[in-house]
Amino acid sequence: MRRLWSMKWQLMLYFLASSLLTLGVLGFAQLYIPWETVNDTWKLMFGLLTVLIGQAVGFIAARSFQRKVDVLHMAMLQLAQGNLKDRLPVDPMDSFRPVYEAFNKMAGSLEERTHLLQEMGEERAYMERSSVETAVVEERRRLARDLHDTVSQELFAIHMSASSLPKVIGHNPDVAGQLMEQLIQMSHHAQKQMRGLISQLRPIELDGSTLEEALEKWFPEYCRAHELRGSLDVETQQPISETIEHQLFLIIQEGMANIVKHASASRIELKLHDSGRQYVLQLIDDGKGFERSAISSASHGLSTMRERAQKLGGEAEVISGAGTGTTVRVRIPKFTKVAKGDAAE
Structure with a gap:
């Protein structure tokens, strides 16, 4: 036939x-x-x-x-x-x-x-979470605490001292006034930058919450700390496994940190949708963008995000151009768990 x-x-x-x-x-x-x-x-x-x-x-x-x-x-x-x-x-x-x-x-x-591959990646990611990533989290906590107790307080003292200088300097009010204003602005800016650094070093964990719940709390706070206008759109049909949620959260944190560090953006969109067959994560900013030919594949933390996606059988791609902003799109295949008895039948 x-x-x-x-x-x-x-x-x-x-x-x-x-x-x-x-x-x-x-x-x-x-x-x-x-x-x-x-x-x-x-x-x-x-x-x-x-x-x-x-x-x-x-x-x-x-x-x-x-x-x-x-x-x-x-x-x-x-x-x-x-x-x-x-x-x-x-x-x-x-x-x-x-x-x-x-x-x-x-x-x-x-x-x-x-x-x-995804199941093996989840198992490996879970094992890494209980060893290497635990040590990294603890080290970040220590650094965040030390920075807050030392450098941040010193910057605040500089700001207070600079604010009191107009009262003690009187021989050249014009020049002193300009200098004092610069010191106040610089110290305030440095303090804001330090707060941002501390927020990056301090690890954000799911702590039993779903990824959607954690993002609803963390994303607006992160945007406010870095003076970004943010838009959050999360829609999942079914609960996501704990390991996939954890890896997606780490990818989001890495992508957000790259935007703050490199993009000079004013607005960012975070989208996470469940298409029924795969999870699609998108980070879209209106920053300066970049030409892919001028940037190595390991730059901007892309390799880290790509490796985390590949652990789960997915992929990460970047769409960008000079002056057109940047879109990071991550796709993770979605599989339905089948009971052993059903599989045997």
């Missing part, structure tokens, strides 16, 4: 239909049209009609094959974008059946392997 309806046989049927139609038209003309009374114009038109019949059959055949190729092409694009669950409908009488079946088999194999 598969050989009977292969593409070459189907094309031969189309050509056969074209030939039969052409012969039918010629036979009709031979039997019923008196050629002696027909002028050259009508003969030419009849010849064109015969050619058009063949072209029409060829167009129908080409359109049929083109539609099937387009379906395959769209499925391949979806697969390349991380949508691993789509399958092509297979018709037993379709000449594209072997191709569609091969694609479905490849997509199923890729989904299974990516699922296994």
Whole structure:
């Protein structure tokens, strides 16, 4: 059956239909049209009609094959974008059946392997969380506490001293006044920068909250601390596993820190959606952007975000250009947990 309806046989049927139609038209003309009374114009038109019949059959055949190729092409694009669950409908009488079946088999194999990779990544991330990341968190806590107790207080003392200088300096009020104003502004700016540094060093943990709950609390505070106008849009259909939530939160923190450090942005959008087949995270800023050709792949913390996404079988990409802002898009495949008993059945 598969050989009977292969593409070459189907094309031969189309050509056969074209030939039969052409012969039918010629036979009709031979039997019923008196050629002696027909002028050259009508003969030419009849010849064109015969050619058009063949072209029409060829167009129908080409359109049929083109539609099937387009379906395959769209499925391949979806697969390349991380949508691993789509399958092509297979018709037993379709000449594209072997191709569609091969694609479905490849997509199923890729989904299974990516699922296994994600499970292994979750286990590894969980183990790392309980060892390396715990030490990093504790060290950040210590640094944040030391900075707050020493440098931040010293900067505040400088600010207070600079504010009192106008009362003790009187020999050159004009110059002293300008200098004092500069000192006050500089110290205030330094203090604000230090608060931002402390907020970055102090680890933010989920502490039993969902990722959405943690972002609703942390994101506005972070934006206010860095004078950013923020927009938060989080929509998930089902609970996310603890490991994936943790990795996504770390990616968000890394991306936000990069924006504050490099982008010179005034507005940022944070979006996290569950498409049903994958989790899609987007960080969009209106900063100065950059040309990818001028930036190494390891710059701006991109390698860290990419590695965290790859641990879960996902990917991270950056869309940017000079003066056009930057978009960081992370896709993590979503898999439904199946009970062992159900799987065995």
